Amino acid sequence: MRFGALLLVPTLALVLTACTEDPPSAKDAAAALATAIAEGDFEGVTFTQANIDVAAHRDAVLEPLAEVEHTVTLADVEVVAEGDDKGKAATATLAYSWEVTDAAPWTYETTVDLALQEPAKGEDGPARWAVAWEPDVLVPGLADGDRLAVTRVRAERGQILGGDGAPVVEPRPVHRIGVDKMNLDPARQDAVAREVAAAVGIDVEAYAQKVAGAGDKAFVEAIVVRQDDTAGIDVASVQAVDGASVIPGTLDLAPTRTFARAILGRVGDATAEAVEESEGKVVAGDTVGLSGLQRQYDVQLRGNPGITVSIVGDGSAGEDTGEDTDLDGEPDPVENVTDVFTVDPVAGVPLATTLRTDMQVAAESVLAGVPSASAIVAIEPSTGNVLAAASGPGGDGTSTATTGKYAPGSTFKVASALAMLRTGLTPESVVSCTPTLSVDGREFQNVPGYPTSALGEVPFRTAFANSCNTAMISQRDAVTQQALHDAAADLGLGVESELGAPAFFGSVPASAEGTEHAASIIGQGKVEASPLGMATLAASVAHGARVSPVLVRPEVTAAADETPTPSSLTADEAATLLSLMRSVVTDGSAVALKTLPGDVAAKTGTAQYGDGSQAHAWMIAIQGDLAVAVFVETGDSGSGTAGPLMQAFLDAPNTGE
Structure with missing residues (x-):
């Protein structure tokens, strides 16, 4: 906008030239001048000088502030009360306010003289107040030929x-x-x-x-x-x-x-x-x-x-030093610059994240050679801090780690196991692990290469350790879809948190029947998760209570739109889940991690997608106060593709125990 200021005085310019019995007051004339300066329209304002283009002068001087919100108001008028000029001369005080920064407005006052002029000889009408225009009516200290300059100083960006x-x-x-x-x-x-x-x-x-x-x-x-x-x-x-x-x-x-x-x-x-x-x-x-x-x-x-408003004058010629001369050999004019308003820049406020530099670099190094989209997310269960959120180069620049949406496959069996434990199942309960299982005409089978030694009537711990699909699906009548949803939420999957960055936390339907319910039990169907979501699930198991992941700690944390439903996860349930996941490392599909230090616990996952010929490869693991999810969009299996990446990450210097 061009000087589209908020005016606090009425427009009275027309009053100055109206034909009335009595002349307008000096106050009315000064108020009209304030309006004219604010708007740039001086029609109807009378000046004591002839042939003066006040509008052009005003526009030229204030041009650097043309887009700045401002007000010009009448602060005071004093009419000469004695002497020859009694009632015929006045001095008005104008108040300016410019919103040049958010920090503080630039405010100042100027004065202007007015004189009551009688009509010219032969003219009718009352006397009129005329303004004695001077440059400093606009800005204190402004002289003929001066202009304003506005200098903007960048603030130091926060780290x-x-x-x-x-x-x-x-x-x-x-x-x-x-x-x-x-x-x-x-x-x-x-x-x-x-x-x-x-x-x-x-x-x-x-x-x-x-x-x-x-x-x-x-x-x-x-x-x-x-x-x-x-x-x-x-x-x-x-x-x-x-x-x-x-x-x-x-x-x-x-x-x-x-x-x-x-x-x-x-x-x-x-x-x-x-x-x-x-x-x-x-x-x-x-x-x-x-x-x-x-x-x-x-x-x-x-x-x-930062902002500095200065009065810039033409100045005068400096001493002839032989430098800075024009083509005629005369010294160049030296500009006189007077700062009239200054606001120092305010540096940005640093943004604190929870990322551990060495761990993030290690994760990205592990993923560097993976051709498809991939991710590694590491969370500290005791605090919820996201220590690494790495996305591999195959993701075309997207944050696969935090915003990816994929079927989690058998890593979701940790949530399914929790729902089953709540029905009375124990790690030692005997379940039936058959090569295939038919549900409403759809045949489910175990992952290729499933060990024959773990088939048949086996303890639930054995079925879980080797990721038996049919054993898990066989419990579908005892575990409702709502129970699956609730168990997943108790472990943090599908629960929003104050992460501080865009993220997908997961989605588990609360209702499903038949083959869709069966598929949900093994982390397929309409169940979706991000690597962040699965790392959160593992972190909740390790912590013994639901973890809310945090990646950014902004200066001010906005209130959550809604409070998540409290988690019903108990410490005993988490301990049992941790024990089951430990069996995956000692006796199951993640045995390759057995050589790592500490009692590493894990769960592998393979989820077919597309026409079923391709698979997502997953692995989640817990090592001390560290929970990790590894994901590869297109791989062979959780143990064969994600497993080596997990091992390399946990084995990296300063990553594992």
């Missing part, structure tokens, strides 16, 4: 912190690679642009057009790479391109190129959309969060910019 309180994202050395048009022959710009784009692996045609459309003196960035990890780009070869520019600099970055990238997000120059959405708080050239936590908590992280 994203790891669980140890140390910055995760901080300035790190980078190379800015591109084309500097100011130092390049225009005839060669297109060829150089294409050569640079090809060298760094970006769209050649798009970059060439970007260079062509930039200003004559612009540096057109092609890519930014870390100095310690150039992502395979040969910077030396780019530097050898005649006309290419490689500029060293710094950029706020995480410890590695992939470090929690989908979660932390990135920062960059404010987009037009970000500027518009900010309602004036962000301007072009500002650095803002563009994705992930950087965007979600941008207001907290970016702080408040």
Whole structure:
């Protein structure tokens, strides 16, 4: 808006020229002047000077504040009460308020003289109050030829912190690679642009057009790479391109190129959309969060910019020192700058996360060679802190770890087992593990390679340890779908938490019958979970009570929209589940983890998807005060695909016990 201020005085300009018996009061005339200054329309306001364009002067001086909300009000009027000018002269005080920052408005007062003028000879009508216009009516200290300048000072952006309180994202050395048009022959710009784009692996045609459309003196960035990890780009070869520019600099970055990238997000120059959405708080050239936590908590992280409003005058010629002279050899004018309002920038507030840098790096290293979408989530059961939330490169930049939606397969049997324990089943109860089981015409079978030694009438512990599908489904009449839903919720699956970041916590239908209910028992059908959700389930078992995972600890935590239903999980139930999961390692499908230190407990999972020829591979594990979920979207089996990844992660330095 152009000076669309909130006006606190009535528009009285017309009153000044109306034909009335009595002249308007000095107060009315001064109030009309305040309105005119606020709106920029001086029609009807009389001035003592002839041929003066006050509107143009006002617009030129206040142009840097054109988009700023403001008010101009009449504070006081004093009419001369004695002497020759008694009743014919007045001084008005105008009060200005500019909302230049959120921190504090810029407020000040100016004075202006008014004189009561009689009608010119031969004119009819009353006397009129005329304004003696001076530049300092707009801003105190403003003189002829002066203008205002507004300087915006960026605030220092708040850091994203790891669980140890140390910055995760901080300035790190980078190379800015591109084309500097100011130092390049225009005839060669297109060829150089294409050569640079090809060298760094970006769209050649798009970059060439970007260079062509930039200003004559612009540096057109092609890519930014870390100095310690150039992502395979040969910077030396780019530097050898005649006309290419490689500029060293710094950029706020995480410890590695992939470090929690989908979660932390990135920062960059404010987009037009970000500027518009900010309602004036962000301007072009500002650095803002563009994705992930950087965007979600941008207001907290970016702080408040500093503002300085200055009066800039033409000044006078300085001493002839032989420097800064114009073409005639005369010293250049030296601008006089007087600061009239200053608000210092307020640094952004750091954002604390629970991520452990070493553990996150270890998780991402383990997943680096996995071709399909994959994830590792590690939670500290005693606190609920998410220590690692890594998504593999096959996820195309999405946070598979926290927002993925997949059938959890047999890892869900931990929840199913809890529901069965509540019917009176015990780890030593005998159940029937048959090779196949038919439910309403659909045949369910065990995972390929299921050990024949664990078939037949076996203890529930044995069926659980080897992940017998048919034994679990055989309990379908004793365990309702609602009981499955409740058991899962008691372990944290499908329960929202104040994670502090976007997440999918899981979904378990409360009602299902027939084959759908049977499929739910083994973690398929309409049961869905994220790696975060399954790590939460494991953490609840380890903790002996439902865990609410936390990834971000913002400056102010918003109240939850609703309070989750209390968990009915007991310490004895959790201890039994932990014992069953320990059997999976000692005598079942996760025996490969037996060599790890500590009493590791686990559960494998394989969930067919699509036409049934492909499978999700899962494993959850508990090692001391650490609960982990490993997921691979397309794998062979939980034990064969997810198992080695789990073992590598728990065996990494500083990860396991």
